[in-house]
Amino acid sequence: MLIGAHTVGIWLVAEAVDMRKSIDGLAQAVVDSLDRQPVTGEVFVFGNRAHSKIKLLWYEKNGFWLAYKRLEGGKFRWPDVGGRIEFTQLMLLLEGIDLHVPRLRRVEVQRVN
16 A cells, blocks of 8 residues: 555645545645645545544556545544655554654663673
């Protein structure tokens, strides 16, 4: 999934989107919300009001891709503001990790003498 996504822009739409929208409706939301063109090859990320569903839209060569993920329990930790995000942030978001509280785990290294 998302081959090459780490090399293109990834844009998060902060406003909740009606998940009944398909490619055409989401492409229009890209223009309305982000003032960007949906055929650039960039990845656009949409969420519903309950933060339980995510759709990704991107254009590749001659057509659109639409990916959809629904959580069976819990919520996606949706950022308050939209805009460009990094590939690693997208992967964390898709795993349900809160982007507001990034935490780097400290690893204790024991020296071997």
